[in-house]
Amino acid sequence: MTFAATVLTLYPDMFPGPLGQSMAGRALGDGLWSLDTVQIRDFAEGRHRNVDDTPAGGGAGMVMRADVLARACDHALAARPQAPLLYMSPRGAPLTQHRVRTLAAGPGVSLLCGRFEGVDQRLLDARPIEEVSVGDYILSGGEMAALVLLDACIRLVPGVMGAAASGEDESFENGLLEYPQYTRPSEWEGRTVPEVLRSGDHARISAWRQRQSEEQTRLRRPDLWERHTGARAQSPSGARREKQEEDEA
Ligand code: SAH
Numbered sequence: 001m002t003f004a005a006t007v008l009t010l011y012p013d014m015f016p017g018p019l020g021q022s023m024a025g026r027a028l029g030d031g032l033w034s035l036d037t038v039q040i041r042d043f044a045e046g047r048h049r050n051v052d053d054t055p056a057g058g059g060a061g062m063v064m065r066a067d068v069l070a071r072a073c074d075h076a077l078a079a080r081p082q083a084p085l086l087y088m089s090p091r092g093a094p095l096t097q098h099r100v101r102t103l104a105a106g107p108g109v110s111l112l113c114g115r116f117e118g119v120d121q122r123l124l125d126a127r128p129i130e131e132v133s134v135g136d137y138i139l140s141g142g143e144m145a146a147l148v149l150l151d152a153c154i155r156l157v158p159g160v161m162g163a164a165a166s167g168e169d170e171s172f173e174n175g176l177l178e179y180p181q182y183t184r185p186s187e188w189e190g191r192t193v194p195e196v197l198r199s200g201d202h203a204r205i206s207a208w209r210q211r212q213s214e215e216q217t218r219l220r221r222p223d224l225w226e227r228h229t230g231a232r233a234q235s236p237s238g239a240r241r242e243k244q245e246e247d248e249a
Contacts, residue, residue, distance in 0.1 A: 003033040003157045004108030005150055006080055007143075008072050010051065010115055012037035014143045019150055027160040033108075036079075040064075043071035052116050059117075066120035069112070073127050076110040083108040085129050087119065088142030088149070092131030095149060097172040099132075103149075104156035111149065113142030175228045177221060179212035 007015055015037050016028060027033055044051050044065075051069075052062040077085060086092075086109055093099075103109055112119075112129065124131065134145040155161050171178040182193040196208045218225040 002031060002108075003104065003106075003153065004036070004080060004083060005033060005153075006036045006038060006076050006083065006108070006110040007113065007146055008038045008040055008069075008076055008111065009113040009141075009143055009146070010040050011113075011141070011143055012039050015147075017147060019147060019154065023160060023162075024151060024154045027154060027157065030159075032159050033154050033157055038072055038076060040068065040072045043075065044068045055117060061117035063117050064114060064119040064123075066123040066126070069119055069123045070127065073110075073112065073123070073129070076112075077127070080108060080110055082106075083110050085110045085112065085127070086132045086149070087112040087114065087124065087129050088134070088145035089114065089118065089131040090133050090136070090138055092133040094133050094135065095152070097152075100149070100152040101156060104153040109149070109153070111142070111146040113146050115141045172224075174213075175224060175231070176213040176217045177224070179209040179216070 009015070016025070016035055019025065019035070020028065024033075028035065041049050041051055045068075050065070052064050055061065055063050073085060076083075083106070084103070088111060123129070132145075132149065134148045139145055169178070182197060186193045186198065194208070196204055199205065214225075217228065
């Protein structure tokens, strides 16, 4: 099974870009995921092949045309009917590790990358398109956001990550931030690796890491901590994961 990514963009040369390197690049070469880019301009008509026009009602910038984008989207939907079509958008639902896991377990994704002031609303109303944001800031185009989403998905595609376990106790996977990590040398600039990590006592190490995870989450991300403790209070039997999934759904 491979994860098929289709990217609709005015800048296909931006792909695979950084995803052609390292783990994702090797996996692409090994056929664990595939990448198709679709040049949106190929679906424009006329001598100038315009993909954008001035905003109705006035204002700065340009807006991507619904008719051109619809043809590009219909092409992607026909080519990959099983893959969800996502529009990278600052107005979308914030991307979470839970959503990434769900996407990575599926057949792939088709990603529409906006430019200029974004896309004509009628496209989003007329096609089965889900809007996804990579954070509360504005990028100049959806391509970087698409690379972020794809990177997060690809590392979870079976066979991509070296040690299968290494994805599991990372930040967000259990609703907590990760504990601090250390490696050799055991002393650097007078700072030592915490004694417990050198003790070889696995139970103690694991208890220390759990405590650190909780402490770091409480201090750095009160929003996550509140959700974590709320979920734990409601279901001491370990149904925490379910609660979290509900919250994120
Ligand atoms: N005028 C829009 C921003 C347009 S930015 C607004 O204020 O909401 C141009 C394009 O970059 C968008 O169409 C979108 O595809 C992409 N983009 C910008 N910020 C993004 C974000 N935080 N997450 C995902 N995509 C983003």
